[in-house]
Amino acid sequence: MAQLAGTTAETRTSRIEPLRRLAGATEVDLRLFGMLVALAAILIGFHIQSGGRFIQPANLITLSVQAMGIAIMSTGMVLIIVARQIDLSVGSIVGVTAMAFALLQTDWLPGLGLTINTPFMWLVALLLGLGLGALIGAVQGFIIAYIGVPSFVVTLGGLLSLRGTVWLLSSGAAVSGLQSDFRKIGGGVQGSIGGTATWVLAVVACVAIIALIAYNRRQRRRFDFPVRPVWADTLLAVVGCAVAFGVAAFANANYLPKGLATRYAQEHGIIEPAGGLKVPVGMPWPIIIVIAITVIVTFIATRRRFGRYVYAYGGNPDAAELAGINTRWTIMKTFILMGLLCAVAGAIGAARLNGATLDVGQSDELYVIAAAVIGGTSFTGGIGTVPGAVLGAFVMQALAYGLSFNGVNSPTQNVVAGIVLILAVGFDTWNRRRGGGTA
């Protein structure tokens, strides 16, 4: 029996051996790669099931924009869970900040003499709203880290009282009418950067990828450490650039709707051809924001002392304390960052709605935690990656969107989402137990 089990395990290992060697040479996180494959499988599966209608620029961009808020917050939730904490209040912080963004522009700032016609009024509103998110995070973080009330309790209280605050702020009314520049944060045709800028962005991304690979290579050379084989680095650079240009091409294959294209042609003095003018919409702002946030939070998590301390605390709180790390301040900072990220999600939410309702962000905490967990974050602390969580958010959104695209009702979508969550974590646990996990 044991003999039999041994041989099957061996054949399995030998079959994935080339893949492992490739992963070893390129130092690609196998787990992350597996999630990309899963995401691709989900997209292709829905594409086939819908008879080839699913994978289209407009569709996937809508899907991505819908995943943005969850993806942005999941980057912060990774650090929270890695530090052995939890934040149940994120959905309510989104609600409060979204309402604040709306009220700032319609009521509070105009009361101070800044009207909807004041240029950069949206920027003032944005900064104040982001500050509010960080402040809420700081208050909760202070109670958790310095007073010692468990984060589950503090943020459960936050979940309830902040949702009530949304109602109190607006006296129960929905608020609308934001400055047009602010609304660009929410994406859509007006909130995208256009064709040329999208290509420029792809070039910038490509250059950044190559520079990063070269920098890492030089750093390792500096100390005579073994470096990756040249072919592996080249492959990474090529794949990275191909993805950047692929995404740009995809975003640019999404064209302005007919009416807007006609107006664009008139404005720019172009004679509209018979088949209609094809003006690329380009990359929506929220996708740019989520990419930027993923890069920044990954940088903070892996290249800064703060990130190292969060992981150290998660791995062994006593060790972190005895190493002289200011663990309380570290924990408080993770909650400040989380609050700030919730406010970013709130800004995108408010911008998309052109205002705020009472239920913006409702239940988001569940999806954000699920995204982090699907992305490989472990509740035992110390383990989890930011890109993994972002991918986790996309996997969930792809499932939900794909199901509804194929006419599956929302209760069934929830059933599927729940099962996928358990399966993902179950697979992870099994994989770690047999010693396969890389993270």
Place this chain on the structure above:
Amino acid sequence: MTTTMAEAPILEMRNISVSYGGVHAVENVSIDLHEGEVVALVGGNGAGKSSLMRALAGARPADSGQILIDGEPQAIANPRDAKALRIETIYQTLALADNIAAPGNVFLGREITTPWRTLDDGAMEAATRELMGRLNPNFTRFNSPVRNLSGGQRQAVAIARAVHFNARIMIMDEPTAALGPAETTQVRQLIRQLKGEGIGIFLVSHDIHDVFDLADRISVMYHGRIVGTVRKEDVTTDEVLAMIILGKPPDEVSTEDLAAVR
């Protein structure tokens, strides 16, 4: 049986008391340590050895008493204060973050950063490789989380941390408790090497062989007090065991007591 040493001690702890909510873990204890000296702290469970050492390491500051380094009184309120005084601790529980690789653990809390204030992992790995070349030449897994390392390798990481930051005073809490025989030999050699370099070492141990192999002096603790400090040459293991078990000062240990512990 008190010791007299020519040069002044690098460390004196005077009248130290530590209590945990009414329980006196350490009561009015005084102890000193010289350059290049190993002082073993022995005693039963709850005798106060670890509490005394935690006070020195700043992990749980003393409630009263004085700590003098080179004759100067110093305040040690937290681990950072202790480290600033070049007091390094190697804990029994191996205070390592399991999810982080060896260089990250060696430099935990004191990372090398680049001019852009980012972690300089290259420099930290290079320094760790150099340290390990001295401490444990067989060590090769610099990029693997320390949870994947053996007990001896983990101990080497913990010791490397103390060595790198130029400890003058090292506290070793059960340094060989989790190790196999070969690794124990390795760690003992390492302790002798550190002693040779002039580092003063407090060795907290249950292992009487470790104690007699390494220590210059042995301090026995019993119920939060030091019952006696003896030079290794002046006593037998049985006498030390009698002190540990019965809590009697060395000159009160009788032949019957020795028969009882034997």
